[in-house]
Amino acid sequence: MIELKHVTKFYYGTRGVENVELSFPRGEIVGLFGENGAGKTTLMKCILGLHSYDGEITLDGERITRKNIEKLSFATCEHSFFPSLSPYMHMEFYKEHFPKFNEARFKSLMDFFELPNYRMPLRSFSSGQKNQFEVILALSQGADYILMDEPFAGNDLFNRADFYKVLLGILEPTETVLLSTHLIEEVSGFISRAVLLHKGKIVGDVSMEQLEETGENLVDVIKSMYQYQPDRVGKAIEQLSGNRQNR
Amino acid sequence: MKRFLYRKINLSRYVPVEIDFCNEVIPFLIGLAASFFYSLTFIPRYLNVRSGLFLWNSKENLWILEEQIQEFGWEADAFQIVKETDEMFCVLWPFSSLATFEEILGNCLGGYLILMIGMIFLGIYHYALHYRGSKSIYLMRRLPDQKELHRRCLTFPVAGILISLLLFLCLLAGYYCIYRFCTPSIFFDQERLKWMTQTACELRRISI
Numbered sequence: 001m002i003e004l005k006h007v008t009k010f011y012y013g014t015r016g017v018e019n020v021e022l023s024f025p026r027g028e029i030v031g032l033f034g035e036n037g038a039g040k041t042t043l044m045k046c047i048l049g050l051h052s053y054d055g056e057i058t059l060d061g062e063r064i065t066r067k068n069i070e071k072l073s074f075a076t077c078e079h080s081f082f083p084s085l086s087p088y089m090h091m092e093f094y095k096e097h098f099p100k101f102n103e104a105r106f107k108s109l110m111d112f113f114e115l116p117n118y119r120m121p122l123r124s125f126s127s128g129q130k131n132q133f134e135v136i137l138a139l140s141q142g143a144d145y146i147l148m149d150e151p152f153a154g155n156d157l158f159n160r161a162d163f164y165k166v167l168l169g170i171l172e173p174t175e176t177v178l179l180s181t182h183l184i185e186e187v188s189g190f191i192s193r194a195v196l197l198h199k200g201k202i203v204g205d206v207s208m209e210q211l212e213e214t215g216e217n218l219v220d221v222i223k224s225m226y227q228y229q230p231d232r233v234g235k236a237i238e239q240l241s242g243n244r245q246n247r
Numbered sequence: 248m249k250r251f252l253y254r255k256i257n258l259s260r261y262v263p264v265e266i267d268f269c270n271e272v273i274p275f276l277i278g279l280a281a282s283f284f285y286s287l288t289f290i291p292r293y294l295n296v297r298s299g300l301f302l303w304n305s306k307e308n309l310w311i312l313e314e315q316i317q318e319f320g321w322e323a324d325a326f327q328i329v330k331e332t333d334e335m336f337c338v339l340w341p342f343s344s345l346a347t348f349e350e351i352l353g354n355c356l357g358g359y360l361i362l363m364i365g366m367i368f369l370g371i372y373h374y375a376l377h378y379r380g381s382k383s384i385y386l387m388r389r390l391p392d393q394k395e396l397h398r399r400c401l402t403f404p405v406a407g408i409l410i411s412l413l414l415f416l417c418l419l420a421g422y423y424c425i426y427r428f429c430t431p432s433i434f435f436d437q438e439r440l441k442w443m444t445q446t447a448c449e450l451r452r453i454s455i
Contacts, residue, residue: 066393082264093264
């Protein structure tokens, strides 16, 4: 289980995340939602140790150090692979550094997504293919907790649909996925829990089971939690057009 | 021990993942060679200075020189004839002034300094590579082996600096030895220097 206690991160006085208390048990697929700048990426980077922070984050009861960091993998829309290396060379690199690297999963996912020749450098891949490869690496690392930060930015609808199916099909019951995305409707079908961030704070944490019982829709719940005003745009347009007429 | 000696060292582990070891080593070796050949310019510089310590003159003028020497308190045989032809002779001229080692050395070893500065920039470039085209720094920073990133980014530049520094110091010592031991010892004689100073003062007094 990943546990976050009073996690706070400020960037030179600007709030990243503030007093976050969360836990991610094994075997869950958790959706992390929030507007741009809500702190989703910051939260993931704090978990991975890429950012310093105040508070405490533990992984299976222990502080995250080099000894247990291999239990975490990360797929980011910024990409963390080496652009001039081929998929094959990545596989070799991962095998060297992550003893639990799942070569069979890597190869089968490469085949499934029909990614180009194993020997071609990644810089020659399309942006969608790069995203797929980033996700393949994260899924094949052999980690227990897979953190994904908007991994499908730039992928088409069919690609994403394929990915969701694959994800559900290949995940072991002990594997946990923390997925940050804006595609709420798309992922609402397969996540087990939704965590909502707003201006660096947790504003909602709902399980999909709960929502099913109450018959609510995730998008509506999120809108209500954000106190979203549907007529906001209409009012703004009215005001703008009014200003124009006055001129 | 035997196993250690026979173990093949994978040098590509000491440069960033995306860099071919040869692509860094070859320019470095070329830099070392260029610096070495450039440093050899010390030899002609030194020989030029050294030749200035000797005086070629016609044999007819030998007595004039001996008189000049005696005038300033030296024995007539203070200079020895180093070389001679039928008409000319060459003597070590005690009035000559010897350039200091620093003056002769000049920027002869500058190539190594440039190489060392280049290695510092290479280290920075190695880290910057992990932000180019992607953020592979995220992967490198979450590897179980904490030293991997720094080993790959710093080993080669640090080794390059140490090798350059070592060669710099060896050549500096070598050239100093040439300067010190190939120059006639009279030019390092404190007595001569004292005498030279006195002579210079005397000459100034006469001229005034």
